[in-house]
């Protein structure tokens with residue numbers, strides 16, 4: 001720890017040698033240090049006076065800067081945290097238990113769309129919204145299956161899988177990556193051809209921070225119709241939410257692949273007197289016109305009681321707004337350089353493989369109503385997700401998964417965090433009988449340190465890491481360890497939940 005601070009001067013000298021001091025370096029004394037640090041720090045839970053801050057923030061302007069930073073950090077034993085969009089649920093891209101620097105990729109956000117070839121190169125520092133925008137700027141019949149939330153960074157999103165409202169049609173963002181440029185532990189830039197096969201496999205779902213710094217990705221664009229249809233309807237318990245959620249579990253994963261229908265569950269006021277109820281909000285995007293969607297819904301899920309005016313046709317790019325809580329008639333310019341919303345919160349994830357009965361749902365509502373602040377979103381799987389083998393990418397939650405649960409709790413800056421983090425932990429505990437078991441699956445991009453973490457020096461034994469690793473990756477964990485041990489045997493790229501490197 002202390003040694004990294006004493007080498008600080010040597011480290012800066014090292015940085016300035018090869019590239020003539022052109023790497024922007026921000027020290028805690030720099031006037032823009034705080035604004036850069038906080039720029040993509042969405043979770044205010046990690047922005048307190050007791051949160052450890054980086055002793056430097058480096059904001060490379062080109063790939064070669066990233067290479068130099070890796071070489072010099074390794075030489076001087078400095079811990080790097082890589083940040084793209086800063087959305088890590090546990091703040092791992094900008095926090096650490098040990099002295100560290102942030103390598104922030106926000107200047108590397110170029111997006112190069114090739115409409116004829118239906119591909120694009122995207123730098124890791126771009127956001128999901130910028131990718132959507134750049135594609136839509138050139139074509140209204142091409143899109144990409146990335147996040148529902150448009151401020152999410154590409155670097156972390158692609159590294160851990162990345163899902164959105166085209167998941168059932170085109171599966172994950174990572175499933176649509178065809179090449180990448182990564183700076184490895186030796187400071188070399190490797191692409192798909194020059195990197196090990198196992199490494200190209202690992203970086204498409206094995207989680208950020210373990211294998212190197214991916215600077216850019218080549219993605220395969222997907223076809224979208226010029227007109228898509230959305231709807232959003234909400235029902236309270238009095239309006240039959242329980243039966244609808246019960247039915248939803250049976251149909252959502254089996255609907256046509258063109259149809260994505262998620263359900264959000266939150267606690268709301270039932271009466272002006274403050275009596276509470278559960279509100280189930282069904283949000284949907286259909287890759288087709290309203291008439292066709294109406295036929296599908298009447299056939300598969302008539303109980304939802306949709307009326308013709310509920311179906312709203314629009315362009316694919318406009319439909320992006322629905323799931324991001326932006327008014328759907330906004331200008332698409334809002335997707336470029338949108339600042340991240342700030343809040344205090346914690347999230348967790350679960351996978352459900354068996355329909356939860358009505359009686360059990362009622363128990364879940366009761367539990368939610370007790371704590372009031374908790375919410376969940378059920379994200380439907382099935383469709384193309386079933387057609388990809390568990391071992392094809394590190395992301396293993398494929399065939400047999402009915403839906404994912406995103407558990408969340410948000411609170412006000414003035415409240416005591418423990419009250420709410422305890423709530424979500426209680427809820428998670430409560431859900432045990434209803435979700436996947438041995439292992440209880442989790443989504444690596446919904447990072448959750450409750451599942452375990454490395455020791456303070458950033459290392460974990462295989463056995464330790466397997467506890468969270470098998471939840472995130474199931475049987476793919478061993479292969480990730482194997483690749484990691486080969487490409488980064490000294491465990492230079494690490495964080496509190498990274499893949500360990502072991503001697504074989």
Ligand code: FDA
Pocket residue numbers: 042081082083084085086087088089092093105124146147148149151152153154155156157159160161162163164207208209210212213214215445446495
């Ligand atoms: P961040 O910069 O924090 O990086 C995350 C991790 O990856 C860190 O460990 C970091 O060091 C590492 N990393 C970053 N860049 C890297 C690079 N270039 N090379 C190697 N490692 C790198 N997910 C989803 O699938 N669909 C969704 O719709 C959403 N929505 C959503 C909304 C909100 C508000 C939040 C906070 C999060 C989500 N997520 C999500 C989860 C999201 O996918 C996850 O947090 C990603 O890791 C975020 O990527 P960033 O680049 O923004 O994060």
